[in-house]
Amino acid sequence: MRVLHTSDWHLGRILYKEPRAQDHDTVLQEIIAIARTDKPDLIVHSGDLFDHARPSYPDQERALLVLQELETVAPVVVLRGNHDSAYLFRLFATAAGPHSRIHYIDSPRDPKNGGVLRFPGPDDTVLRLAVLPFVHANRHLDMLADPDRWQSAYTERIGAMERELADELFRDFDPHREIAMFAAHLHLNGSNLARSERKAHIADYYATDTAHIPEVSYAAFGHIHKPQPLPGKVTGCYAGSPIQLDFGELGETKSVVLVDAEPGRPAQITLRELSGGRQLRRFHGTLDELRSQATLIGRDLCHITIRTDAPDLTLSEQVRTIIPDATVLEVITDCPGQKLPILSPDPETAGTEPSMPALFDDYLSAHGSKTVTADAVSRVFADIWSCLEEERPFLMPEEHTLTQPLSANPSLPTEENL
Incomplete structure (x- = not known):
């Protein structure tokens, strides 16, 4: 078969x-x-x-x-x-x-x-x-x-x-x-x-x-x-x-x-x-180097980083002119002496807005937790958020946690120990 x-x-x-x-x-x-x-x-x-x-x-x-x-x-x-x-x-x-x-x-x-x-x-x-x-x-x-x-x-x-x-x-x-x-x-x-x-x-x-x-x-x-x-x-x-x-x-x-x-x-x-549809491509180089590769890029989905000697407000427009058939996802300037704000600093994982669990992890990184490990708190929050997104009930591991107040359950994260 x-x-x-x-x-x-x-x-x-x-x-x-x-x-x-x-x-x-x-x-x-x-x-x-x-x-x-x-x-x-x-x-x-x-x-x-x-x-x-x-x-x-x-x-x-x-x-x-x-x-x-x-x-x-x-x-x-x-x-x-x-x-x-x-x-x-x-x-x-x-x-x-x-x-x-x-x-x-x-x-x-x-x-x-x-x-x-x-x-x-x-x-x-x-x-x-x-x-x-x-x-x-x-x-x-x-x-x-x-x-x-x-x-x-x-x-x-x-x-x-x-x-x-x-x-x-x-x-x-x-x-x-x-x-x-x-x-x-x-x-x-x-x-x-x-x-x-x-x-x-x-x-x-x-x-x-x-x-x-x-x-x-x-x-x-x-x-x-x-x-x-x-x-x-x-x-x-x-x-x-x-x-x-x-x-x-x-x-x-x-x-x-x-x-x-x-x-x-x-x-x-x-x-x-x-064929996988359009291919992904990451480019890091000068505008001249981009021009030399334009025919190879075609219709690819591109993350572009351009090295320049000075700031150029028209950089994004120039990139799109050089590779008109490509879908340009983001253009980043690599310019000595200047750091522009980058919404997605890590191209490996970027592409979507930060998730709520990711934002909560940022909070834990800055503030930590007192009596419960930050890793445990992060996992519980991610699981609760997943349940909300997928319309599933969140099942607590122990039945008594549903009937006792948080103060009676020191193993649970509370507002005081976050």
Whole structure:
């Protein structure tokens, strides 16, 4: 059986106030064309369909139209990623109806009740697919406990889920006619980060153990944006994002993964390269050096730093004249003796306004905390903010914290000890 694996579309992404819709339109049409040409028996999207839990109506329409096109080729499984809304996925599933070939996996499922899906293939073969969407850490660990315990607590919980899925995946498994696969949206220890992932969800305590992955023919992973084989012994890939989402992905070649699997044989993996829409480019040099590279830049999305001997108020206009077809995201002056205000001083992570957790971290950096570690306070705040954005309830680790005043719970951050 043949499986097409894609991931991390992040529809609705904005970079330096520049919407990436036209880049997504380009690459999504490529993915549809690859599906029609290579004719997979199953299509797996391993999470982060959207960039925000509340995507715009045009982005929702864009996603649904592409998934419906893919559905005409083969059944489609879409996992909820850490950027996606479980409520929206359930709405999509309800609207699609029980007979749709698009399967929206909005939350972890009981292995015996939707956690393992089965898809018939040619010659009486059957593909069994265990599914595990993103799992938020606040449901499974005490965010105010010793930070050294966070990673082990989360890893142990995810490992238990994976073992339960594996038990059902291989229950009465016939290796002569069945194929086992696993799809998940997780951060694996040892993976190579792109630095464009959501910082709060690639913290050390979110890194899970590769040893817990079921021993399947292929493991389709999402969450990390840099395309790469999975660390560890299990055959699998992070499909990565289909476009360069941020400057942490500068120069990357994007792709989707084609997996050819037969019962009792190792899966064969083939990458189908994508154009990725407009490429990202960072330039640092003089105007003359920019002119010499203008033909190479073309329609790229550019972060430009120009070295000058004296201040020049027309610098931005000159840059845009030299590279008229490019999208200039920002122009910065590198002039000796003068420092201009830079709204985004770090091009590696810039491109959007600072998040509320980032601003709160700035506050903690300046003021600190007295009786609770600043790291613990930061994690709790980031988790609360994530719950607000994704319309999820914030679950406190201990029931008594909901009934006792803050003064009776010295482990909790209060106005006095922040």
